[in-house]
Amino acid sequence: MSIFWQARGVPSARWKNKLFTASTTFVVPDDVCFLYADCCGGGSGGGGGDATPGGGGGGGGPAMGLSQIHISVVPGETITLTVGAAGAGGAIGENGTGGGDTILSVPSGFYYFCAGAATAYAGAKGNGTTGGDGGTVLNKAKGAGGAINVAGGNGVAQDPILIGLYGSPLRNPDQRIVTGAGGGGLNANGGTAATVAYSARSVAGGTGSAAGGGGGGGGCCGLFGLGGRGGNGGAAGNPATGYGAGGGGGGGNAIGGNGSPGFVRFYLFTAYAI
Numbered sequence: 001m002s003i004f005w006q007a008r009g010v011p012s013a014r015w016k017n018k019l020f021t022a023s024t025t026f027v028v029p030d031d032v033c034f035l036y037a038d039c040c041g042g043g044s045g046g047g048g049g050d051a052t053p054g055g056g057g058g059g060g061g062p063a064m065g066l067s068q069i070h071i072s073v074v075p076g077e078t079i080t081l082t083v084g085a086a087g088a089g090g091a092i093g094e095n096g097t098g099g100g101d102t103i104l105s106v107p108s109g110f111y112y113f114c115a116g117a118a119t120a121y122a123g124a125k126g127n128g129t130t131g132g133d134g135g136t137v138l139n140k141a142k143g144a145g146g147a148i149n150v151a152g153g154n155g156v157a158q159d160p161i162l163i164g165l166y167g168s169p170l171r172n173p174d175q176r177i178v179t180g181a182g183g184g185g186l187n188a189n190g191g192t193a194a195t196v197a198y199s200a201r202s203v204a205g206g207t208g209s210a211a212g213g214g215g216g217g218g219g220c221c222g223l224f225g226l227g228g229r230g231g232n233g234g235a236a237g238n239p240a241t242g243y244g245a246g247g248g249g250g251g252g253n254a255i256g257g258n259g260s261p262g263f264v265r266f267y268l269f270t271a272y273a274i
Contacts, residue, residue, distance in 0.1 A: 040102060050252055
């Protein structure tokens with residue numbers, strides 16, 4: 001990664017990284033005084049479509065994340081990691097649920113917190129012939145559900161500074177998170193979560209569904225994950241992939257897709273196995 005360098009005369013093989021996808025503890029090696037971390041909470045699930053069948057569910061929203069944060073540590077201390085679970089997609093006619101929070105507790109330093117996509121901001125259920133609203137983060141703009149014969153609104157790209165508490169400001173316009181897209185009304189397509197990019201990697205948001213009240217695409221956390229595609233009318237929303245992204249909304253009379261979970265990855269310069 002670009003944040004690292006090779007010290008003169010020191011083998012680059014000593015740069016190591018470790019991925020955590022479940023809550024645990026990590027003992028800092030004896031030769032480490034700082035490390036870098038990427039982390040995020042769990043993304044929310046997409047909303048379920050209306051049972052009539054009617055409108056599609058909205059796509060789930062993204063979690064908050066931190067990228068390339070520098071953490072000062074004390075050799076031998078134990079860092080406690082809480083990794084947020086993915087939010088579940090909504091059952092038919094039900095909202096999606098929120099993702100869990102990811103927390104790094106460093107005894108000698110700070111408490112780092114990455115909120116999961118809150119249940120209040122998860123993908124909303126289809127309501128009669130109207131699609132559900134997309135999920136969001138920090139109550140920011142999102143895709144609105146469409147009325148009958150009206151497509152759902154597209155997800156909205158947000159300034160990534162919103163998701164950084166202690167991390168790099170990430171103000172590059174190509175480094176974005178995208179909120180969830182709205183579900184289409186009866187006989188209309190769901191909205192699309194726009195394409196974003198991170199580190200020269202193209203990350204497409206979840207796509208809107210075909211006609212028939214398909215759910216909106218899942219909200220995409222542009223840092224670490226890809227939102228799930230909204231289901232076609234009568235088909236379930238797709239699960240999100242990667243980390244911290246929102247599941248696709250379910251089509252009319254179908255369930256929403258699950259969000260993707262949180263994670264932590266440490267990068268450190270050490271001679272010890274980790």
